[in-house]
Amino acid sequence: MKILRYNAFSQRGRGKLHNEDAVLLNGRVHQGSVREHGIIDVSRPCHFAVADGVAIGTLPRMASRLLLQILQNYLSEFTAAASLPTLLNQVQQDYVALSENSHLHGMAATLVGVCLFDNKATIFNVGDARAYLLADGQARLLSRDHSLVNDMIDNHEITPEQAIGKASILQGLTCQFVADANWDDFRVNLATHCLQPGERLILCSDGLNEALGDMQIAALFAEESEMEALHAFRAARQAGGTDDFSIIVLSA
Numbered sequence: 001m002k003i004l005r006y007n008a009f010s011q012r013g014r015g016k017l018h019n020e021d022a023v024l025l026n027g028r029v030h031q032g033s034v035r036e037h038g039i040i041d042v043s044r045p046c047h048f049a050v051a052d053g054v055a056i057g058t059l060p061r062m063a064s065r066l067l068l069q070i071l072q073n074y075l076s077e078f079t080a081a082a083s084l085p086t087l088l089n090q091v092q093q094d095y096v097a098l099s100e101n102s103h104l105h106g107m108a109a110t111l112v113g114v115c116l117f118d119n120k121a122t123i124f125n126v127g128d129a130r131a132y133l134l135a136d137g138q139a140r141l142l143s144r145d146h147s148l149v150n151d152m153i154d155n156h157e158i159t160p161e162q163a164i165g166k167a168s169i170l171q172g173l174t175c176q177f178v179a180d181a182n183w184d185d186f187r188v189n190l191a192t193h194c195l196q197p198g199e200r201l202i203l204c205s206d207g208l209n210e211a212l213g214d215m216q217i218a219a220l221f222a223e224e225s226e227m228e229a230l231h232a233f234r235a236a237r238q239a240g241g242t243d244d245f246s247i248i249v250l251s252a
Contacts, residue, residue, distance in 0.1 A: 002041065002042045002043045002118055003040070003042070004039065004116065005038070006025070006037060006039070006048065006248060006249065006250050006251070007036075007037040007067050007228055007229045007248070007249040007251070008030075008035070008248045008249075009026045009034060009036075009229035009233055009246070010031070010032070010034035010244075010245065010246040010247075011033055011233055011244070011245050012032075013241075013242050013244040014237070014242040015242065017245065018061045019031060019033070019061070019244050020052065020055065020060040020061045020063075021051065021052075021062070021064055021084055021125075021205045021245070021246040022051045022065045022067075022068050022246075022251060023048075023049070023050050023051075023068070023246055023248060024051075024071065024072055024113065024132065026046045026049060026118065027249070029065060029068045029072060031064070031065050031094075032247075035229070036161070037229075038047035038066065038177075040116075042117060042119070045079070045115060045117045045128045046116040047115055047116070048116075048203060048248050048250065049068060049071060049114070049203065050111070050112050050113070050205050050246045050248060051063075051065075051067045051068050051071075051111050051208065051248075052064055052109060052127070052129050052246070053108070053109050054108035054110065054211055056108075057106065057108035057178070058103075058105060058179070059104065059107055060109070060194070062104070062107065063109040063179070064110055066104075067091070067111060068229065070091050075115070078115065084122060084188075084190065085190065086129055088124060089105045089186070089188075091177070092186050095107075095177045095179055096178070096179060096183070097179065098179045099180050099181055104179050105179055105180060106179060108127060108178045109127075110125075110128055110129045110176050110177070110202070110205075110206075111176075111177060112126075112127075112129035112143055112203050119191065119194050119196070120193075120194050120206075121193050123142050123190070123192070123201075124188055125143035125146075125189050125194070126147050126175060126187070126188055126205050127145075127173055127176040127177075127202070128147060128173060129204065130143045130145070130202075130204055131143040131204075132201070132202040132214075133177065133193060133199065133201055134199065134200040134217075135196070138214075139202075139217040139221070140217070142191045143189055144189045146173060146187060147172065147173055147174060147188070148174055162190075177226050197252055198252065199251075200249055200250060201249070201250040202221070203250075204247045205244060205246040207236060207243040207246065208232060208241075208245065210241060211235075211241030211243075212235060212237035212239055212241075216235070216239075217232075220235055221249070224251055233245050
């Protein structure tokens with residue numbers, strides 16, 4: 001049996017009535033006020049994810065929850081030999097189908113998740129929800145934001161150095177799950193990593209990284225604790241963060 005520890009926390013943003021994030025904890029979708037930790041046996045496939053409902057879309061709270069419910073339906077039958085990009089495209093097709101209900105048309109959500117098997121982690125993201133690897137005192141970004149500035153870098157319209165001064169005005173999302181049959185820009189970022197003893201993987205909504213920089217995140221998680229997810233939430237609030245906050249920490 002191979003064991004990993006997990007620590008999850010999700011809470012609504014300051015001044016908000018509802019939490020528009022949702023979390024998937026190895027088969028269970030949660031929304032609202034979430035605080036949970038435990039251990040998992042990764043000698044069989046396990047799955048975790050964070051979804052963030054896009055505020056300018058329709059019903060953002062429902063958008064994130066429905067996305068994770070659809071995702072879990074597919075992941076429950078997912079095997080190591082299956083194609084994750086194909087699975088996520090099927091999830092998007094089912095999400096688009098929700099738009100047949102006029103009340104759900106225009107829903108949108110971002111997503112970051114991981115499929116774990118033994119010590120291999122396959123990370124996927126759509127939008128700007130993030131995955132970090134914590135190792136050797138540093139926080140390394142494993143996901144890639146689908147943002148205007150990153151698209152411009154990929155298209156060689158600007159250099160990474162030029163992007164530094166433009167990031168604040170070019171961070172608009174260019175890809176997410178959207179319940180709209182006319183939405184045709186759907187892309188998935190994938191990364192793989194073999195988790196080593198002492199390393200940790202963080203999945204989070206932008207409520208963490210919009211409040212704290214990478215160096216602050218690394219310092220915050222310098223020591224492992226069952227309270228670390230709660231401490232991260234408090235640090236984000238103290239730094240002025242007001243957005244919904246969701247984090248899952250997986251420790252090897």
